[in-house]
Amino acid sequence: MDMKIKIKGVEFRNPIIIASGPAGFGEEFFKYVLPSEIGGFTTKTVTLSPKEGNAPPRIVYVKDGILNSIGLQNPGIEAFESKVVPNLPNGTTRIISIGGDSPNDFSELARRIESFCDMLEINLSCPNVHSHDVIAADEELSKDIVTACRESTNKPIIVKISPDLDVVEQSRVVVESGADIVNIANSLRGAKFNVETGQAFLKRISGGVSGPAFMPIILWKVYQVKEAFPSLPIIGLGGVTCSRDVVEYAIAGASLVGIGTEAMINPTGIPKIVKGIAEFLEQKNVNFKDVVGISHKGGFK
Amino acid sequence: MDMKIKIKGVEFRNPIIIASGPAGFGEEFFKYVLPSEIGGFTTKTVTLSPKEGNAPPRIVYVKDGILNSIGLQNPGIEAFESKVVPNLPNGTTRIISIGGDSPNDFSELARRIESFCDMLEINLSCPNVHSHDVIAADEELSKDIVTACRESTNKPIIVKISPDLDVVEQSRVVVESGADIVNIANSLRGAKFNVETGQAFLKRISGGVSGPAFMPIILWKVYQVKEAFPSLPIIGLGGVTCSRDVVEYAIAGASLVGIGTEAMINPTGIPKIVKGIAEFLEQKNVNFKDVVGISHKGGFK
Amino acid sequence: MKDLTYSKDDEFLLVTISYDGEAYPGQFFMVKTPVGPYAPRPFSAYDLKKGELIFLIKTGGELERFLKNSHKVLINGPFGNPMPILNHPLLLAGGAGYAPIHFYAKRYDFSEMVVGARNESFFELVDVPNRSVITLEPTTVLDVAKLSPLKNVIACGPMPMMRKTAKIFKDRNLYLVMEEKMGCGRGMCEGCAIMTKSGVKFVCKDGPTFLASEVDLEWT
């Protein structure tokens, strides 16, 4: 059976997308996995100026997941162009994730990365950078950012939204502004407190929680968005650790499925996940694209 | 040291409140735990008319938690008065949880339970009953319900809000309408899909997820509400399994701490949790009430 | 844990643990290990003898992963009501549904028993008493059982088998050992609902054994 997925003219060999962040810019990750084994790779979010990231601790362990406060540390677009781009993977769909504060930040980044990427991902939902809420909480700003990017690139645009806000509303806003795909979702906001000190473990109090614990929450959000926008391609992202999880996301409505924390913890396990999807499709005698959103049509025949 | 907490004239022996639902009306639960061992007991939500609840399955297992779709099954207020009330626990704070659709439903329930309860809890956030969203998503309706209850009872009012919506906004609305305490929160919405059938496990697709996996998310919500309303008493509820979890909630801002799923799975463990809190307070040489919200004041000295 | 034995095809396993208490056929225990899963899972007693309690478990679930790796098993119970003791009963079991039926057959008299499974490795794992018929796919338990004239029947197996049994034996004194996912196992949480003629009942508190004529097998 067939695992291929074609979206806006871009063909993905299989539905597995490595999510932005946990696998960095790929240099280390691709020592464990071949680009030809995955559907796509998303770079760590890059911003115009270099970013130092947050003060440690940046990782806190929680049940069946982690709480992170990285803070988008990255070398900025200039160093990205000169040092990262030459090492980007060949042979898989390249998605470059961009971050910033204003529509100008984003549209300039969109222009500058256009020639290096197959798709770009607008990160409106990092829980670890702004002093108040994520960009996605500001509907006008979100619109302006997506519109500005739409005007400055012809590459397909993914918008990564927040799981802490209404996902249907966010999807509507970004699709109306020109997004081709929504990525559901960034890490959820969470916190953990140190009972010895009486303080939060993280200096910014909250961070983003990710990992298998949170998958049921994101699955429901994917289902809702697919229900509201049946033809919108969705990346389901959150908590995937095995091929069954990938299939669950497809059933709920995801055309592509992201893997973040698991790719970081166990990169060598990724090819096994892909193999498991293939086996499942054989057993069910169905192509992957026909599994996408099948729960909305009553399930398998 | 001292574990007592006094709120609106009601004294709680300790901060542990058994949450509404997982322990039913208490008949079975109090075979394992003495009323005098806990701070308070919240009944399963009762409605005006009897409710049959949802078709099975009502429980789905998820990582470090469960997904439930009970649907507020209950015998209705009349049978509640005649059969449940005589067996309600004595010697602990009695909280009666009420549910319904309209301000009238709630205010009538508030009147009828007034004499049996020490506090009442308005459930605006059950994910398993209405066809669209929870009541808390409707600001006007929420206001009207809390206002109507405020007019029909003198007992302290707890309002249980939804973790899927802005908790600060919900708290503002219910406090302005007369709530004395907010309970943060009901179970989060989640879903799980059956890869064999291609359908959701639950007939209503989504249900409520609860258990230890979700505690970091709720902790952050408690922190935010305490930050916005420093003098508002908060019940922190979600994922508690041990005394350290209780202390974390207090540090984040909760005056009382609810236990749901864990009370259902392991009722005999509850007294151990209380004992653990006492030991912690001794070790730190601090009263429980002084731990409440201590992270907002910079932590322990 | 004393022992963990797999069937040759790895589809079932027997878990033997030390246990001092009592338990009657039809009763179940909530099972987990110190390392997980968080929510314990209900399993019928398959056998209880000389301080040993045995469960018959279908593999592939989360619990199995923990059982395989953990030194200890934690059980809570027994919960639920014992099966009724019937005169000259016909016992019917499919797959893991054999657990309570096996225990019944060990403790009490019965006249006939039919046990079905996918293949022989099931019967190399479990013991089947005399006076029993075993069936292998594509033959079903009911292909054989429908020929029996016995009036008292107890069945436990997958839902499609239960529905068919209820249809074929609708005029007999048929009991079904029901399953439903459980939260508390002790009648508090309203998780294990089934529909009956007298409204919603709970498998853990009111069952797990119900008169077939009482339950609505379509609500599930």
Added chain:
Amino acid sequence: MKDLTYSKDDEFLLVTISYDGEAYPGQFFMVKTPVGPYAPRPFSAYDLKKGELIFLIKTGGELERFLKNSHKVLINGPFGNPMPILNHPLLLAGGAGYAPIHFYAKRYDFSEMVVGARNESFFELVDVPNRSVITLEPTTVLDVAKLSPLKNVIACGPMPMMRKTAKIFKDRNLYLVMEEKMGCGRGMCEGCAIMTKSGVKFVCKDGPTFLASEVDLEWT
């Protein structure tokens, strides 16, 4: 897993596992078990000999609960850079920070070593080579170490001890074995950041051993 040995006061344990590979002092492994925790935890090699790898672990964490109950341990590594091999070094260790220091002392020459712990049961668990001083609270490692004239120093211990060491030995050739919570352990996730004179570095990729004069111990 081959062995799990606790100190008398249960504050520390040694975990011995079979391991065929290599590892150098200062390197660490990501450790978990098949049943959890989900995120592996970094632990320095305490010793490696005859196919046995040993970790020295402070108790009370989530990993310990799984180690106690699981048959197997899963390790990934070695990660990180070996410690530099110094001439006539003074080795300083506090508590679990003794792990890499112990391994160094087993493999390479050193001149003096001071190891501190809360009480004697630590020293009944670990082995301490000759030419070492042990200190028990309230005496600290630094109370003794400050008297040493040695120029080359390597220290590993709790952050307050590291800060103090950096202050007292600011004019020596001091190396610190740093710890920071880790995600990937291999330089991808930017989780284990520390601040240095040349910007943010990562404990897993650039360390764990750093020149004290390079790191900003206040950023943490």
